[in-house]
Amino acid sequence: MDSTPGTPRPLELIPSLVILGAARAIEFYTRALDAKVINCFADPKLGGHIVHAELAIGEARFYLSEEARDWHNHAPPSLGGSPVILHLEVLDADAVAARMEAAGATVVYPVRDQFYGERSGRLRDPFGHVWLISQRLKEMSAAEIQAGIDAYEG
């Protein structure tokens, strides 16, 4: 890391999910992804809405908060989707995807072996956030992956 003034030198990059129904979402992530709640703050002045919660799936942390349009916090249903795919690397993609689906997630792309050395699939959770559940099958070089892209026919 250099010492240029203004260099970020970040300690962490953590996705923070805006959710319509944050309390129910915590139940979902707990059941579907074995998430643990580290902290959860509600605002009694906002009807007890969750204004910030910190969750962890194993070592992987994420935040969430209740939708608050007046504060520029829009949940997926208000936008019709999400432009951020949450790439969760796991040891058993089939098991995790099955557990998510059983808890109410929708399969967008089923889990399958991918040419780039992963076994992965995409699911949309009941709150509209999108997860790529990915299991590493083998290490591949960038050149091998690029060759796979060039040869890929959809």
Place this chain on the structure above:
Amino acid sequence: MDSTPGTPRPLELIPSLVILGAARAIEFYTRALDAKVINCFADPKLGGHIVHAELAIGEARFYLSEEARDWHNHAPPSLGGSPVILHLEVLDADAVAARMEAAGATVVYPVRDQFYGERSGRLRDPFGHVWLISQRLKEMSAAEIQAGIDAYEG
């Protein structure tokens, strides 16, 4: 971590940003956030569009790809926003926010001291992704933060 079958035991949770103009976005993240490109894969069959790139800001990794609506990959302009706030913890929030703004980001909330022990602000990058640039000022207990929320008057 328990050994329940299907427990995710994730290795990592990495946000993957769908972007309209991924190649220009890489330039922006390089200039504004000192991001390094670890890998970048383009598909010659798709006009050279970037189908997957891996970037790192210090130790913090993220992915990005070009918008591909036929593949359910919608960028922020197609949705009118993003429901995922990218919380980037840095050592100097003012410097990083100034650098982002100089590179073309829009300030949503200026950097200021927050009651929960952070100095932070929110910026929207030129591609519509939303960053919370956050500097830790002091450690606070959950009870102290909740008391601040209860007392907060906007």
